[in-house]
Amino acid sequence: MTNVEEIGKNDYIDGFGYPFSAVEKRQEQYYLGDSGATELLQRLDKLLPAILERPESTLEALFVLRMLKDIADVNIPETLLSIVFTSFDASELHEHGYGTYLWVEDPGRLLITEILDLVFEYRRPADMASIMNMLSWDLFHIPSHIFMLIRKHRWNELQNRINSRYDIQSEYDPMIRTQHFLTEEALKKEWSSEDELLSSTHKELIALRLGLSTVTKPVLYVEGKTDRMILNTAYSKLFPNEEIPFLIKECDVTGGNKGGSGGAQTLCTFISTVRKDSAYPALALFDNDREGMEAYKKLPKYFKDRGEGRYAKQGKLSESGRAGAMLIPASNDRRKYVEMQNYSIEFLFDDDVLGYKNDQGYGLVLRYPDLEVRVKNGSGLVVETRKSDILETREISDGKLVFARDIVPELDSSRFSRFSSLFWDVKDFLLSDMKTFSNE
Numbered sequence: 001m002t003n004v005e006e007i008g009k010n011d012y013i014d015g016f017g018y019p020f021s022a023v024e025k026r027q028e029q030y031y032l033g034d035s036g037a038t039e040l041l042q043r044l045d046k047l048l049p050a051i052l053e054r055p056e057s058t059l060e061a062l063f064v065l066r067m068l069k070d071i072a073d074v075n076i077p078e079t080l081l082s083i084v085f086t087s088f089d090a091s092e093l094h095e096h097g098y099g100t101y102l103w104v105e106d107p108g109r110l111l112i113t114e115i116l117d118l119v120f121e122y123r124r125p126a127d128m129a130s131i132m133n134m135l136s137w138d139l140f141h142i143p144s145h146i147f148m149l150i151r152k153h154r155w156n157e158l159q160n161r162i163n164s165r166y167d168i169q170s171e172y173d174p175m176i177r178t179q180h181f182l183t184e185e186a187l188k189k190e191w192s193s194e195d196e197l198l199s200s201t202h203k204e205l206i207a208l209r210l211g212l213s214t215v216t217k218p219v220l221y222v223e224g225k226t227d228r229m230i231l232n233t234a235y236s237k238l239f240p241n242e243e244i245p246f247l248i249k250e251c252d253v254t255g256g257n258k259g260g261s262g263g264a265q266t267l268c269t270f271i272s273t274v275r276k277d278s279a280y281p282a283l284a285l286f287d288n289d290r291e292g293m294e295a296y297k298k299l300p301k302y303f304k305d306r307g308e309g310r311y312a313k314q315g316k317l318s319e320s321g322r323a324g325a326m327l328i329p330a331s332n333d334r335r336k337y338v339e340m341q342n343y344s345i346e347f348l349f350d351d352d353v354l355g356y357k358n359d360q361g362y363g364l365v366l367r368y369p370d371l372e373v374r375v376k377n378g379s380g381l382v383v384e385t386r387k388s389d390i391l392e393t394r395e396i397s398d399g400k401l402v403f404a405r406d407i408v409p410e411l412d413s414s415r416f417s418r419f420s421s422l423f424w425d426v427k428d429f430l431l432s433d434m435k436t437f438s439n440e
Helices: 022-032 037-050 057-069 076-086 106-122 125-134 142-153 156-165 173-186 194-200 202-213 225-238 263-272 290-297 332-339 400-410 413-433
Strands: 219-222 247-250 282-286 303-305 316-318 323-327 365-367 370-374 382-387 395-398
Touching (some): 037 057, 057 106, 076 106, 106 142, 125 156, 125 263, 142 156, 225 247, 225 413, 263 323, 282 290, 290 323, 303 323, 323 413
Parallel strands (some): 219 282, 282 323
Antiparallel strands (some): 303 316, 316 323, 365 395, 370 382
């Protein structure tokens, strides 16, 4: 088999009297050879970042995707989604990752549709969380592509999961209808006059304006839906006569009765996709636990600390000023939770509140993890394993939704004292340090 990387510019193929272009020669080798899924996926991974500098590579990338559709390999969807998600990682050639730029350009919009189409063919349950994660990306066209492909491939399980998780009518309908109209208009042989255009698209334009009005506020993104529920309740308790000046949304893509599993890594990926021309600033609030700390440390290099030395503040701010991230700040009496890498939203409440139950006797389920006693020097062998008796090591194993839904709303406002400091930090970050759409 001829490796596609070895084809020269002046090669002739099968006796034709003229040289093929580089792309044509690669296509010929794909047809004549026995390229496997691994080779094609590796080639695609190299082609995608190159498209920003060489748009003509789009044709070969599309051809590779077409070849992949002729191969039955259950690992293809996972690898394709991995390529898409890692496109936002920093590299030597693209400090901010190439995905933020590629997927909004015409070649990228076409390619992401083809990639998703291939992923949808397999209808793997394991891919649903990643696909739902993409609905939260700051990319205008992604939702309509996903909903279109759900209908095409009749993936009812994914449709039901999305419908149970999102309010499609209010969150996505304006974007989808507006994009469909713009596509239809662009494909017409003769474009409509301006008056006719405004008249025929009155509903779409109004819907888009209403949709945009819901996202022009700054947005605080959290890991799971119970985080959102608790923070919204806390704000209404602390400031009953004040409209919250920012939206609170979660990156939970699966839902469930345990409070969701959006996760720190999902939040990290999302906040890294916020573009410099985004209509609203976005702040990611990570749990101050092991997973949250690791994700926070993995933010792209263009997220910089807010100030230095005595002027340093909580969190990191992107160079564009449109995206930020911070860990849940801890008061002095909660610092040990941070030291134990175990500080989530629930632990902002006093310890007695964590033990409250609803009328049916349900609440948070807390458990103590195992502790290992090791030899400090030498072998490091474990000499004893026992249950922890350290309060700050307790883990929440269940009951988050019951706690957020049934218990937190019934608490007196005095029980939310630690949230006051958190909201002050969030407001200072979102409303003061980050650039707003109106002043750019």
